């Protein structure tokens with residue numbers, strides 16, 4: 001009995017199906033002629049721009065793929081994990097770049113060393129499923145990708161799902177989907193094991209929060225936006241004017257703090273404001289739907305999720321006594 005073995009070309013084709021045909025199929029197309037999904041991301045810092053080239057970035061199309069990883073942001077730790085665990089290809093959501101994604105060295109040589117194919121699919125994947133609204137408890141009736149004429153300023157206006165009636169329901173729903181109780185006990189376990197109560201971890205440090213309103217306030221009609229994309233207080237006033245029934249603003253991916261003008265504006269408009277999931281949970285929101293779709297299209301491939309878990313530790317408590325002693329000794333060379 002012969003078993004079908006998937007190749008890098010099959011993975012590219014599956015990913016292209018998932019991204020509605022938006023991927024680059026030929027290397028020449030990476031220069032962006034005509035594709036709106038080949039995008040330069042720049043804040044005009046000299047030498048720091050990156051071009052998103054959705055599709056295969058490194059690897060030969062004929063290479064077999066037995067094991068595939070889905071990740072958000074490629075790092076040297078991920079390349080090492082892939083190499084050590086026999087991963088043949090990794091699909092990253094955020095754009096990859098030489099050195100930035102590969103521990104300060106050119107990406108191709110490092111990926112080739114472990115025979116790892118690398119794909120990316122970012123803007124080409126965005127908007128392909130309604131999960132970010134769903135996970136926050138609503139169904140969009142309006143989706144804008146350039147609200148107020150600002151490209152990338154994504155905004156949803158949505159009606160809450162049947163089971164979501166209050167601010168508390170939104171917060172509890174996010175906790176359930178993101179397994180925050182277990183994340184919290186895992187952090188407690190780590191603090192105990194490492195004998196350091198000062199360790200922080202992203203998911204818990206930025207867990208969902210009520211910025212304005214109370215748990216019992218009713219939620220029916222929401223505006224949902226992402227503060228890092230440029231949404232302003234004028235935009236909030238404008239959308240409330242266009243949809244007077246809006247009773248709640250949800251921010252996610254990024255968030256604002258309690259004293260931010262957007263929170264003050266929500267208060268002035270008499271609406272609730274909720275900070276939902278952070279960018280650290282996009283692996284659940286976008287990574288998991290992509291991984292399940294890939295599994296459906298490539299049943300012969302084993303699929304893993306590469307999840308990042310970032311912690312902060314004061315230097316006085318970081319690592320073993322031996323490595324702290326090492327750190328102090330070496331630092332004396334730096335100060336000569």
Ligand SMILES: [Fe+2]
Pocket residue numbers: 093126282286
């Ligand atoms: Fe994304």
Ligand SMILES: [Fe+2]
Pocket residue numbers: 094279282
């Ligand atoms: Fe993202």
